[in-house]
Amino acid sequence: MSQATLSKKMWAIALASISCLLPLRPAQSQSIFGETEIDPNNMAAIAVPLNSGGYNLLVVEQLERPDRQECWAETGSNPTTVEPLLLNFDFTGFCRRSTDSNGYSMRVGGEDFGQSHLLRIIPWENEMLLVATPNVNTQDEIVIGRTNGLADGFLKFNLLPGWEFTRRTFEDRPLGHFYFSSNGRQIAIIKKPTIDELVAGITGRSIVTLDSFPGIEPPAPETTNPDDPGVAAGFTDISGDIYRNEIAQAVNVGFIAGFNDNTFRPNDVLTREQLVSMAIEGLLTIPNTNLNVPTQVASDPYPDVAADRWSAAKIAWARANNIVSGYPDGTFQPTQPVTRAELLAILRRTAEYAQAAQGRPTTLVATNNPVAFSDTATHWAGALTTQMSAFCRVASPLNESGDRFFPDTASQRNYAAAATLRALQCSTR
Structure with a gap:
């Protein structure tokens, strides 16, 4: 029996008495329960x-x-399949899980909608949607996440823009209940046909986006400074991001871009092939350098990177120039999220290459005092994080706060953009 089949059977037994159609717990008063952010990674x-x-x-x-x-563990994208490794060991103290509505609910604009909406999974064209269904069946369903495709086994939901994981709190003490939380702006709904449309024979449903959640007054927009680079970038989702200025500069330099819906998606994780592309695009912006990066390759650079893959030529060039390397098993794993430690390793080599391309020594000269991170002393990237923290603060604490680097946490787009920008600026001074 395959591991996937075994996992499926084990979960089926564990969840046999549980259904996503169970009613959620009654909503609690906002004055009793609060919420706090959780690292999305x-x-x-x-x-x-x-x-x-x-x-x-x-x-x-x-x-x-x-x-x-x-x-x-995650594999692939669009959709991302998940292997629940917690089935293989006593996960107490390592993992926290919730399998029913006692452990999670929807929260919008600071209000818990556990009493009026239930969370369920529905098929939609060629994917699955995570939706909140109102108890009043005349109201529309709220779309929270989507799998972006179908595959056998366990599938990961990608939360829609504006949604995040938060934890319920009581008197500022964290509890075990999770929220799918939104501030109430840009809510996607599954629009039911109107009576007139039904009379006309139109029965199909569609996903549309509302400016705000029905019945919830969205928070007033933040006062913005038109001279703020974050505002000038034109993204709708970085105004409150700590890296907004560096994101705007990175986009202006040209090694990273936003999306067609005017979002940057700062909290999305970055894959290994995306980082390679960013590093090379960054090197191409350095004045007076002549990089001969091919647009295609004749053979697979790695067993799991086909020659016709969009990133194959860049990965091959980066490998040939000692900017990236594969894993001990010979694979590159292009779609795997890049960890913060791996990000630093590639950025150090990128900075060294940039200095050599300008005819300068490859040694990265410290520009500030190094940071003593509390969680990297015994990590393989311990010396690397120290070095890169002293090199224009390419290595900095998670969300620029505290003394932990979180080397094995997947890098988000916002920090990756900021760290790459710092590495390029520091290597071209």
């Missing part, structure tokens, strides 16, 4: 296939500790 909302058909929702949190064991 430590969270996963997963569609678990059931033997009876359909899916159940599983929410898993990766707890941070020195002897950390991974709670799940």
Whole structure:
């Protein structure tokens, strides 16, 4: 029996008595319960296939500790399939999971909608949607996340822009209940046909975006300074991001871009092939350098990177120029999220290459005092984080706060843009 089949059967037994159609717990007063942010890299909302058909929702949190064991593994994208590694060990203290509405609910604009909406998983064209269904069936369903495709096994939900994981709090003390939380802006709904449309024979549903959640007054827009680079970049989702200025500069330099919907998606994770592309595009912006980066290759640079893959030529060039390397098993794993430590390793080599291309020594000269991170002393990237923290602060604490670097946490787009910008600026001074 395959591991995937075994996992499916084990979850089917564990969840046999649980259904996503169970009513959610009654809403609690805002004055009693609050919420606090959770590192999105430590969270996963997963569609678990059931033997009876359909899916159940599983929410898993990766707890941070020195002897950390991974709670799940991800493969591919559009969709991303998930292997629940927590089935293979006693996950107490390593992972926190919620399998029903006692452990999660929807929160919008600071209000818990557990009483009026239930969370469920529905098929939609060639993917699965995570939706909040109102108890009043005349109201529209709220779309929270989507799998962006179908595949066998466990599927990961990607939260829609504006949604995030938060934790319920009581008197500022964290509880075990998770929220799918939104501030109430840009809510996507599954629009039901109107009576007139039904009379006309139009029965199809569609996903549309509202400016705000029905019945919730969205928070007033932040006062913005038109001279702020973050505003000038034109993105709708970085005004409150700590890296907004560096994101805007990075986009202006040209090694990273936003999306067609005017978002940057700062909290999305970056894959290994995307980082390679960013590094090379950054090198191409350095004045008076002549990089001969091919647009195609004749053979596969790695067993898991086909020659016709969009990133193959860049990966091959980066490998040939000692900017990237593969794993001990010979693979490159292009779609795997790049960790913050791996990000630093590639940026150090990128900076060294940039200095050599300008006819300068490859030694990275410190520009400031190094940072003593509390979680990297015994890590393979310990010396690397120290070095890169002293090199224009390319290495900095998670969200620029505290003394932990979180080397094994997947890098988000906002920090990756900022760190790459710092590395390029420091190597061209």
